[in-house]
Amino acid sequence: MKKRKWTKFDIILTISMLFMIVITLYPFLNILAISLNNAVDTAKGGIHIWPRDFTFANYQEIFGSNDKLLQAFFMSILRTIVGTIAGIIASTMLAYVLSRRDFVFNGLVGLLLVLTMFISGGLIPEYMLIRQLGLINDFGVYIWPMLISAFNVIIIRSFMDNLPTALEESAKMDGANDFVIFTKIIIPLCLPVIATIALFLAVMQWNSWFDTYLYARGSEALTTLQFELMKILDNANISSGDITSQNAEVIAGQTNPQSIKMAITIIATVPILMVYPFLQKYFVTGLTLGAVKS
Amino acid sequence: MSRINNAAESQPNLPESNSPLQTPVKPGFSSRKGKKRAPKPGNKGFFQRLSKQKALFLMSFPFVIWLIIFKYIPVAGWVMAFQDYKPQSGIFDQEWAGLKHFKDLFNEPMFYRALENTLGMGILGLVFGTLSAIVFALLLNEVRFLTLKKWTQTISYLPHFVSWVIVANIVITMLSPEGIINNLLVDTGILDKPLNFMAQPDMFWGVVTAADVWKETGWNAIIYLAAMAGVDPQLYEAAKVDGASRWRQMWHITLPSIRPVIIVLLILNIGNLINIGFEKQMLLGNNIVAEKALVIDLYALDYGIGMFRYSFGTAIGIFKSVISVILILICNGFAKRIGEGRVF
Incomplete structure (x- = not known):
């Protein structure tokens, strides 16, 4: 970097960038501090980014004494894993078929897929469908409705379009059928784009709460971390005053729903932070790939 | 822009060009990226090809079924809006209601409130969302200290990846009477006493x-x-030679250069003005502000599912889709007129 004098302009820029960093990070740090602070002490206020009365009680409550929250945690993980794997299998397979311009139904399948980006039945018909399929309070409701996204399929397909065809051609000469070509040749070549889509799917699955709210509210076993957080939010979002009534047995101990809420928030954010470096790397390449194409 | 074009570009059968690397070995056998050959060799050729492509057929068949079930059956479900739908009987045994549900909808004062809230929050989100992103991008683009630039950008899109549940929790915590915003406002003397922002309908x-x-x-x-x-x-470089300050370069070079991108994104977002969803409103709302938080989707949810008025809820959905299509067509036409190219 060339050495240059700092002008007033540079100072203003630096200050505004630091401001941006602070307003983005402060809330997360604040919530982390509260989640690590004694709940009774937190109520006195004044916690910023450092806990005053350090304790793990809030996390112990989630992972130790409260079965429901622990179960929600595992359900979140389960749906993320299953949903991501199922979504990847479905979208790569469909993308491969669509990348084969010689397939007799290529146009038809492509049209059926692309149209879904522009039309949607809406909330109520979708709800009725899920009901009629018997997916209410069923684990399948986390997987089936979100199996394929046209956007993801199109990203994978454009990646496949740019693969060299030589390997595929020679495999075909050797008499390999299309499914073998797909699993043995195409998939290994597509691993970068598969990783990208897997990350997107995983983030989407991990962050979902509305499907639990609408379709799986009746099942204790299917509750997720995001949904539990949403429920606490729903009960206590006006002020911290009236939450004492909702969960008396928790209050008795070291902690209260307000502080547990913060701990859940942190637990629900950490996986995002863990995949964040990868997310960033891949989606930037994804964006540039798209830019080159257009 | 790339994201937008991707959709149109990836339409099947779109003529494709270039890529000299990928000349097929056997012309007409498996040209992945080559032009689609006119395949009309009669039925015999069709079935011959199909039998060769059994694997491809079997690989796509389940997903075609999936698309029909999960994406097209709900569209067919629009027919419910013209019936008095009762879940006990089949879709063909329903009583027809004509446009009754639409008339009910337009006579309902709540509906207009939902529409007002949707468009209000939609427009505010569009204006401030676009402005903040452009200003931030302009400033970040000028930062010379690369480490700061990289870190700011990396940190700035972190909140995008966390769910609205978490963001709602953060917002409510920050804005609570004990939260940082109130602390700052009281300390600087702007407010006399903490204000419960989440309980102010007007806010x-x-x-x-x-x-x-x-x-x-x-x-x-x-x-x-x-x-x-x-x-x-x-x-x-030229501007620097002419003695333009960096403010002026930003204003006269950077901003005009990204004008086409701004316009395309604006048009797309205007088309989506009514599709602002309901997550934020549902998670941030409460009984006190309910009147201002009711958006069309929440209205459909409350009436359609909450009160079992399925036909009515479907009618709301159809209304929304129609408005959305009209907005897109208007914006698209407008874009064509001002010569920025159509989006679709």
Whole structure:
């Protein structure tokens, strides 16, 4: 970097960038501090980014004494894993078929897929469908409705379009059928784009709460971390005053729903932070790939 | 822009060009990227090819079924809006109601409130979302200290990846009477005593917009930054020679250069004005501000599912789709007229 004098302009820029960093990070740090602070002490206020009365009680409550929250945690993980794997299998397979311009139904399948980006039945018909399929309070409701996204399929397909065809051609000469070509040749070549889509799917699955709210509210076993957080939010979002009534047995101990809420928030954010470096790397390449194409 | 074009570009059968590397070995056998050959060799050829492509057929068949079930059956479900739908009987045994549900809808004062809230928050989100992203991108683009630039950008789109449940929790915590915002406002003397922002109906739109800006500014700026990276450096050199300050370069070079991107994104977003969803409103709303938080989707949810008025709820959905299509067509036509190219 060339050495240059700092002008007033540079100072203003630096200050505004630091401001941006602070307003983005402060809330997360604040919530982390509260989640690590004694709940009774937190109520006195004044916690910023450092806990005053350090304790793990809030996390112990989630992972130790409260079965429901622990179960929600595992359900979140389960749906993320299953949903991501199922979504990847479905979208790569469909993308491969669509990348084969010689397939007799290529146009038809492509049209059926692309149209879904522009039309949607809406909330109520979708709800009725899920009901009629018997997916209410069923684990399948986390997987089936979100199996394929046209956007993801199109990203994978454009990646496949740019693969060299030589390997595929020679495999075909050797008499390999299309499914073998797909699993043995195409998939290994597509691993970068598969990783990208897997990350997107995983983030989407991990962050979902509305499907639990609408379709799986009746099942204790299917509750997720995001949904539990949403429920606490729903009960206590006006002020911290009236939450004492909702969960008396928790209050008795070291902690209260307000502080547990913060701990859940942190637990629900950490996986995002863990995949964040990868997310960033891949989606930037994804964006540039798209830019080159257009 | 790339994301937008991707959709149109990836339409099947679109004529494709270039890629000399990928000349098929056997012309007409498996040209992945080559032009689609006119395949009309009669039925015999069709079935011959199909039997060769058994694997491809079997690989796509389950997903075609999936698309029909999960994407097209709900569209067919629109027929419910013209019936008095009762879940006990089949879809063909329903009583027809004509346009009754639409008439009910237009006579319902609540519906107009929902429409007002949807458009209000939609427009606020569009204006401030676009402005904040452009300003942030412009400033970030000027930062010379690369480490700061990289870190700011990386941190700025973190909130995009966390769920609205978490963001709602953050917003409510920050805005609570004990929260940092109130502390700051009271300490600086702007407020006498802490204000419970979440309990002010008049502030609800603003709170939702602020939350939206906080969550998405960094993410939305990416596309503008990409456009700015493509600006010809010679332009800046020339401006520097003419003695233009960096403010002026920003205003007269960077901003005009990304104008097309701004316009395309604006048009797309206007088309989606009514599709603002309901997550923010549902999570940030409460009984006190309910009147200002009711958006069309929540209205459909409350009436359609909550009160079992399925036909009525479907009618709301259809209304929304129609408005959305009209908005898109208007914007598209407008874009064509001002010569920025159509989006679709």
